[in-house]
Amino acid sequence: xxxxxxxxxxxxxxxxxxxxLAAKGIEVAAVVSAPDKPGGxxxxxxxxxxxxxxxxxxxxxxxxxRLRDEGFIATLLSLDADVFAxxxxxxxxxxxxSMPRYGSLNIHGSLLxxxxxxxxxQWSIAxxxxxxxxxxxxxxxxIDEGDIxxxxxxxxxxxxxxxxxxxxxxxxxxxxAVSVLQEMGTxxxxxxxxxxxxxxxxxxxxxxxxxxLESLETAKMIHDRIRxxxxxxxxxxxxxxxxxxxxxxxxxxxxxxxxxxSPISINYIIDNQSIKVFDSDGFADILEVQWPGKRxxxxxxxLRGSLLRGSFALNGQKFE
Numbered sequence: 001x002x003x004x005x006x007x008x009x010x011x012x013x014x015x016x017x018x019x020x021l022a023a024k025g026i027e028v029a030a031v032v033s034a035p036d037k038p039g040g041x042x043x044x045x046x047x048x049x050x051x052x053x054x055x056x057x058x059x060x061x062x063x064x065x066r067l068r069d070e071g072f073i074a075t076l077l078s079l080d081a082d083v084f085a086x087x088x089x090x091x092x093x094x095x096x097x098s099m100p101r102y103g104s105l106n107i108h109g110s111l112l113x114x115x116x117x118x119x120x121x122q123w124s125i126a127x128x129x130x131x132x133x134x135x136x137x138x139x140x141x142x143i144d145e146g147d148i149x150x151x152x153x154x155x156x157x158x159x160x161x162x163x164x165x166x167x168x169x170x171x172x173x174x175x176x177a178v179s180v181l182q183e184m185g186t187x188x189x190x191x192x193x194x195x196x197x198x199x200x201x202x203x204x205x206x207x208x209x210x211x212x213l214e215s216l217e218t219a220k221m222i223h224d225r226i227r228x229x230x231x232x233x234x235x236x237x238x239x240x241x242x243x244x245x246x247x248x249x250x251x252x253x254x255x256x257x258x259x260x261x262s263p264i265s266i267n268y269i270i271d272n273q274s275i276k277v278f279d280s281d282g283f284a285d286i287l288e289v290q291w292p293g294k295r296x297x298x299x300x301x302x303l304r305g306s307l308l309r310g311s312f313a314l315n316g317q318k319f320e
Contacts, residue, residue: 001025001026002025002026002027002082002102002181002184003027003029003081003082003083004020004027004028004029004081004082004083004085004181005028005029005030005076005079005081005083005084005085006020006028006030006031006032006050006084006085006086006087007031007032007033007084007085007086007087007089007092008031008033008050008086008087008088008089009033009034009048009049009050009051010048010049010050010088011049012087012088012166012169012170012173013049013087013088013089014049014050015170015171015173015174016085016107016170016177017050017053017054018053019174019175019177020085020174020178020181021057023181023182024182025181025182026178026181026182029060029079029080029081030059030060030062030075030081031050031051031053031054031060031061031062032061032062032063032064032089033047033048033050033051033054033061033062033089034048034051034063035063035064035065036048036063051063062076067090067092067093067096068093068095068096073095073096076096076099077099081099081100082100082102082184083100083102083103083104083105083181083184084097084100084103084104084105084139085104085105085177085181086104086106086107086139087106087107087173087177091143092104092139094141097139097140102184103139104138104139105136105137105138105139105149105177105180106136106138106139106144106146107134107135107136107173107177108120108134108135108137108144109121109132109134109169109173110124110132110134110135110203111132111133111135111153112135112137112144112148112151112194113144113145113195113198114200114201115132115200115201115202115203116143116144116145116200116202117144117202117203117204117205118203118204118205118206119203119204119205119206120132120203121165121166121169122162122203122206122210122228123201123202123203123204123228124156124203125156125160125161125162125165125227125228126210126224126225126227127201127224128220130155130156130158131153131154131155131156132153132154132156132169133151133152133153133154134151134152134154134172134173134176135148135151136148136149136150136176136177136180137194145194145196146194147191147192147193147194148191148192148193148194149180149190149191149192150176150179150180152176154168154169154172159227159252159254160227161227161231161250161251162228162229162230162231163231163232210225210228210233211225211233211234211235211236212235212236212237212246213225213226213235213236213237213277213314214237214314214315216314218279219267219278219281219282219283219284220279220281220284222235222267222277222284223254223277223284226249226252226284226286227251227252229250230250230251231250234248234249234250234290235248235249236248237249237316238314238315238316239291239292239316240270240308240310240312240316240317240318241308243315243316243317246292247289247290247291247292248289248290248296249275249286249289249290250286250287250288250290250296251286251287251288252277252284252285252286252287253284253285253287254282254283254284255283255284255285256281256282257282258281258282267279267312267313267314268311268312268314269310269311270303270308270309270310271309272303273300273303274299274300274303275289275299275303286299287299289302291306
């Protein structure tokens with residue numbers, strides 16, 4: 001039996017904790033999550049998804065404001081854990097990650113060392129990857145640079161959205177964490193030092209500009225960015241009615257066929273049935289939109305209630 005403390009916050013961590021609680025040979029001594037924060041219309045205190053699960057399952061829940069707090073450190077020491085399992089949580093100080101006898105395990109949503117950073121799943125889709133993966137690794141002083149314990153590959157569908165891939169990777173990441181922890185409890189686990197000389201891409205935290213499509217150079221890049229932003233935060237374009245406003249677009253299908261020989265400056269067409277973003281290499285058929293002040297809806301449903309038609313540049317300028 002291996003004894004762990006589980007650290008996490010969002011739904012990805014919830015999926016993993018549920019799997020660990022159901023697994024044989026793993027004891028969850030406590031859960032560490034973010035403090036409750038005001039939210040919603042009434043600004044009532046709301047628990048993180050992981051904290052809510054811990055309370056529901058009757059687990060010891062720790063919610064420190066500061067990870068170096070002396071009381072929090074003393075409580076962790078008293079739990080006498082073999083491993084700290086960390087999934088979608090903030091960076092731990094050395095006094096915490098170095099505490100357990102087997103160290104601290106993290107699950108990252110890429111094949112490290114590629115796509116180190118806060119948003120590996122979104123960036124992998126945005127960059128047009130057809131393959132990504134999950135890495136179990138040990139925490140150390142640097143972000144996402146610890147020894148690799150295990151990796152698995154995950155295929156990305158050509159039209160797959162972030163929300164779909166996120167759910168699949170959460171399930172597979174759970175299986176990876178379970179297998180690594182069970183092996184840690186029975187033997188010395190093989191560790192592979194990350195090669196710092198290997199060229200790799202970064203996956204920084206997403207800023208507001210990530211969702212704006214007008215700066216992208218090809219229709220395929222736009223298709224990939226739409227997928228990466230679905231369902232949050234939603235990719236967007238300036239409205240052709242009022243360029244000061246933006247409309248959101250979600251989930252698109254890519255077709256490698258030419259719609260026109262017109263120059264690439266004509267970037268999207270709104271007709272009676274569809275909204276298509278195109279260039280000389282193909283087009284993305286946008287399946288869902290959210291117009292300013294409206295709810296998210298199927299593109300076909302939106303067009304039935306709109307008279308907006310024409311060819312537009314990405315900045316909203318109409319072509320006659």
